[in-house]
Amino acid sequence: MIKYRLGCPSGHEFESWFRASADYDAQVLAGAIECPLCGSIDISKVPMAPSIVTRATVAPPRPDNAIAMQSGDAKAALEALRAIKKTIFESSEDVGTRFAEEARKMHFGEIEERHIRGSSTLEEARELIDEGVPFGILPALPEDLN
Numbered sequence: 001m002i003k004y005r006l007g008c009p010s011g012h013e014f015e016s017w018f019r020a021s022a023d024y025d026a027q028v029l030a031g032a033i034e035c036p037l038c039g040s041i042d043i044s045k046v047p048m049a050p051s052i053v054t055r056a057t058v059a060p061p062r063p064d065n066a067i068a069m070q071s072g073d074a075k076a077a078l079e080a081l082r083a084i085k086k087t088i089f090e091s092s093e094d095v096g097t098r099f100a101e102e103a104r105k106m107h108f109g110e111i112e113e114r115h116i117r118g119s120s121t122l123e124e125a126r127e128l129i130d131e132g133v134p135f136g137i138l139p140a141l142p143e144d145l146n
């Protein structure tokens with residue numbers, strides 16, 4: 001679970017818990033989070049620490065990142081997530097299992113930066129984190145697991 005400090009355009013601040021950062025993104029896009037004081041759904045994170053620029057995306061190798069569909073909200077969140085994934089897939093190059101290698105080369109300036117996506121093992125992902133290579137993880141959608 002991750003706790004985020006959130007805010008609306010009127011400057012109200014509140015805190016909310018999410019299973020993962022991607023859940024936050026999907027729920028905000030779906031308008032599922034509203035300011036408890038004024039009801040605005042124009043919600044954004046209030047920075048607590050320097051934010052990391054995500055330039056690369058990796059799909060998780062394990063199916064346990066799948067999103068549970070239990071309620072209408074979860075369905076809406078899933079739709080939002082599909083839209084995010086579509087955008088990422090259309091604007092990035094699929095480097096497949098070379099993801100970790102490519103992301104590392106970009107981070108250390110060996111090759112020019114570009115948007116890439118691909119897959120990595122859990123071990124490779126841990127190494128990237130240890131080396132400070134920025135990347136994002138997309139939760140698997142139910143249709144990815146077939």
Ligand SMILES: [Zn+2]
Pocket residue numbers: 008009010011012035036037038039040
């Ligand atoms: Zn508000």
